[in-house]
Amino acid sequence: MPDTTTLTVPLSPQELQALYEISNAVAREPDIEKALEHIVKLTRPVLIFDNIVVYVKSSDGMQPAFARIVGRGRAAEADLAWGESIASNVINTGHLEIVEERLDNWEQNRLNLRFLLALPLHGGDEIQGAVVFGRFGGPPFSQEQIRLSEFVATHIGQLLVRQQLVGRIAVLEAERRLQTIQENFIAMVSHELRSPLGFIKGYTTTLLRQDISWDENTRYEFLKIIDEEAEHLRGLIDNLLDSSRLQSGAMKMQLQHTPIDELIREIYHRVKRLSQSIDIQLDIKQSFTTWVDPVRFTQVIDNLIANAVKYAEASPISILVDIVDKHPLTSPKAGHIAVTDFGPGIEAEYVEHVFKRFYRVPGKTAQYGAGLGLFICREIMHAHGGEIGCESSLGHGTTFHLYLPLREETEMPSNNMESPE
Amino acid sequence: MNEKILIVDDEPRYLRLVEANLLPEGYHVLQANNGQQAVEMVALHKPDLVMLDVMMPVLDGFQALERIRDFSSVPVIIVSAKGEEQDRVRGLNLGADDYILKPFSASELLARVRAVLRRIQRPGPMSEGVAIFRHGNLTVDFARAEVFRDDKMVYLSATEYRVLLQLVQMYGKVVPSDQLLKDVWGDEYTEDKEILWVSISRLRQKLEDDPRNPVHVVTRSGVGYIMPKLEQ
Numbered sequence: 001m002p003d004t005t006t007l008t009v010p011l012s013p014q015e016l017q018a019l020y021e022i023s024n025a026v027a028r029e030p031d032i033e034k035a036l037e038h039i040v041k042l043t044r045p046v047l048i049f050d051n052i053v054v055y056v057k058s059s060d061g062m063q064p065a066f067a068r069i070v071g072r073g074r075a076a077e078a079d080l081a082w083g084e085s086i087a088s089n090v091i092n093t094g095h096l097e098i099v100e101e102r103l104d105n106w107e108q109n110r111l112n113l114r115f116l117l118a119l120p121l122h123g124g125d126e127i128q129g130a131v132v133f134g135r136f137g138g139p140p141f142s143q144e145q146i147r148l149s150e151f152v153a154t155h156i157g158q159l160l161v162r163q164q165l166v167g168r169i170a171v172l173e174a175e176r177r178l179q180t181i182q183e184n185f186i187a188m189v190s191h192e193l194r195s196p197l198g199f200i201k202g203y204t205t206t207l208l209r210q211d212i213s214w215d216e217n218t219r220y221e222f223l224k225i226i227d228e229e230a231e232h233l234r235g236l237i238d239n240l241l242d243s244s245r246l247q248s249g250a251m252k253m254q255l256q257h258t259p260i261d262e263l264i265r266e267i268y269h270r271v272k273r274l275s276q277s278i279d280i281q282l283d284i285k286q287s288f289t290t291w292v293d294p295v296r297f298t299q300v301i302d303n304l305i306a307n308a309v310k311y312a313e314a315s316p317i318s319i320l321v322d323i324v325d326k327h328p329l330t331s332p333k334a335g336h337i338a339v340t341d342f343g344p345g346i347e348a349e350y351v352e353h354v355f356k357r358f359y360r361v362p363g364k365t366a367q368y369g370a371g372l373g374l375f376i377c378r379e380i381m382h383a384h385g386g387e388i389g390c391e392s393s394l395g396h397g398t399t400f401h402l403y404l405p406l407r408e409e410t411e412m413p414s415n416n417m418e419s420p421e
Numbered sequence: 422m423n424e425k426i427l428i429v430d431d432e433p434r435y436l437r438l439v440e441a442n443l444l445p446e447g448y449h450v451l452q453a454n455n456g457q458q459a460v461e462m463v464a465l466h467k468p469d470l471v472m473l474d475v476m477m478p479v480l481d482g483f484q485a486l487e488r489i490r491d492f493s494s495v496p497v498i499i500v501s502a503k504g505e506e507q508d509r510v511r512g513l514n515l516g517a518d519d520y521i522l523k524p525f526s527a528s529e530l531l532a533r534v535r536a537v538l539r540r541i542q543r544p545g546p547m548s549e550g551v552a553i554f555r556h557g558n559l560t561v562d563f564a565r566a567e568v569f570r571d572d573k574m575v576y577l578s579a580t581e582y583r584v585l586l587q588l589v590q591m592y593g594k595v596v597p598s599d600q601l602l603k604d605v606w607g608d609e610y611t612e613d614k615e616i617l618w619v620s621i622s623r624l625r626q627k628l629e630d631d632p633r634n635p636v637h638v639v640t641r642s643g644v645g646y647i648m649p650k651l652e653q
Contacts, residue, residue, distance in 0.1 A: 198523040206438065211445075229434075
């Protein structure tokens with residue numbers, strides 16, 4: 001004979017199905033909000049409630065994390081703060097609690113007769129919060145329904161723990177990523193700085209050897225290397241400083257209304273004069289005058305030319321200046337400068353990354369480079385309200401496109417830093 | 422004098438720097454631009470010393486060293502800007518004889534080169550007359566500077582061979598660590614215990630049936646190493 005005083009009433013097939021689906025919902029749904037929605041939908045036909053609120057313990061008490069009004073209380077939707085005191089009790093005692101609230105006029109308005117069922121939400125060894133089911137107008141919760149609500153509370157508790165773990169993992173992941181980036185940066189920078197320093201140290205101490213007197217030519221050769229490597233070191237340090245200033249917004253543009261053809265011609269003639277070996281062509285189709293910082297803009301063009309020399313050895317370099325239509329910049333027209341080389345090109349999968357800070361295209365044999373040059377170019381272009389793009393075709397070459405907004409002399413940009421990020 | 426030194430670096434300026442310092446010393450200098458070339462040149466020209474950069478295209482310094490050690494015991498100095506502890510240990514583990522960190526001074530470079538070459542030039546410590554030494558399954562042929570384990574030839578680097586000879590010479594007695602460092606590497610290395618540990622561990626890998634329970638090269642904690650007398 002079964003003991004009729006204990007709760008051995010078998011679950012109905014409907015209840016069993018609901019339990020099964022609740023378990024499933026908790027296990028499968030990665031998003032806690034959606035999982036709770038499922039639970040509410042599945043629980044309501046068997047548990048019968050009008051309101052549900054999930055409170056989560058926080059450092060200063062508890063916060064409602066989820067609340068739904070599904071039944072007769074809909075009219076009172078604004079009144080979401082209910083159940084707070086019972087939830088707080090349950091969190092403190094760790095025991096289930098049921099209260100019957102008889103508000104004014106409850107005999108006339110049955111919505112004012114409220115049954116509240118609150119259960120603690122356990123997760124791990126701690127109480128994570130409480131869930132409160134509200135039923136307006138009765139009848140009171142039956143023993144079977146209370147049992148079912150305990151099952152639901154267990155699952156909500158698990159959901160909360162899982163959410164906490166996911167949150168903690170995300171924080172750790174982010175910290176780890178940041179640390180990796182910083183470590184890579186330090187390793188890369190120290191290697192980059194050490195390389196020119198190694199030459200300076202090596203060649204200087206070679207010249208200082210007291211057991212050998214170097215002839216005039218050798219001395220000149222070594223001193224020239226020392227000079228070039230010191231210059232290389234200076235460039236690296238400048239780039240590092242520039243990139244951190246641009247990143248922090250501490251670099252101000254000294255804007256002048258500048259005829260671009262003049263500026264580009266100046267660069268062109270300087271490159272011609274300094275290195276006869278570079279085959280550089282200039283094609284000014286249509287010039288324009290707009291607001292730029294001549295020093296910083298020259299730095300961008302210099303950087304693109306230096307890249308072409310470095311990665312497209314012995315290739316001719318061409319610079320084109322014109323005005324293009326329909327570029328998605330401020331006005332329908334934009335000033336356009338293209339720097340093209342006819343070297344090996346960059347593989348499509350890497351092109352989109354070339355402007356990222358510290359990014360270096362894998363497999364390039366060029367000796368040095370901290371992955372800062374193009375990042376600096378992009379930041380400078382953004383500070384001009386402009387844009388930089390890269391187009392490359394393997395085996396054919398690479399073109400960097402610069403776009404500048406066309407602004408009249410009267411339209412000096414008020415904000416010197418216009419970084420879209 | 423006139424030892425052949427192969428310098429390997431993908432940076433022409435490093436090749437020039439090392440060459441400029443070695444030529445006036447009377448060394449004969451060979452050059453390679455990458456690891457692959459280095460391996461080929463070791464096989465072809467049998468240099469007396471190899472100075473190997475780590476970060477190079479085609480085959481890096483570590484990979485090149487691994488291949489070189491498949492067929493040659495030529496002394497190798499790793500010259501690298503990678504100064505992390507694990508890089509150093511990795512180089513020594515692969516059988517490098519020394520490790521120079523970039524940036525280096527000309528005098529430091531020359532001192533290391535001389536120290537390593539001195540190691541292989543010093544006459545063997547074994548007195549004449551004894552041509553073969555046996556210890557269990559281990560055989561050392563002094564005339565040919567060859568070592569056999571179970572009659573199979575074992576390639577030891579010049580440094581490893583010198584460590585082994587020190588232990589053989591003091592057969593049955595403990596050789597203190599600092600004495601090993603001084604005799605094999607040179608006066609300037611007596612504090613460099615790590616370089617000794619790595620060589621001892623490599624020797625065991627090559628000579629012992631069970632490197633964790635060595636019978637040929639045994640540690641005497643806090644003192645040094647011994648090749649113990651075997652029970653007959």
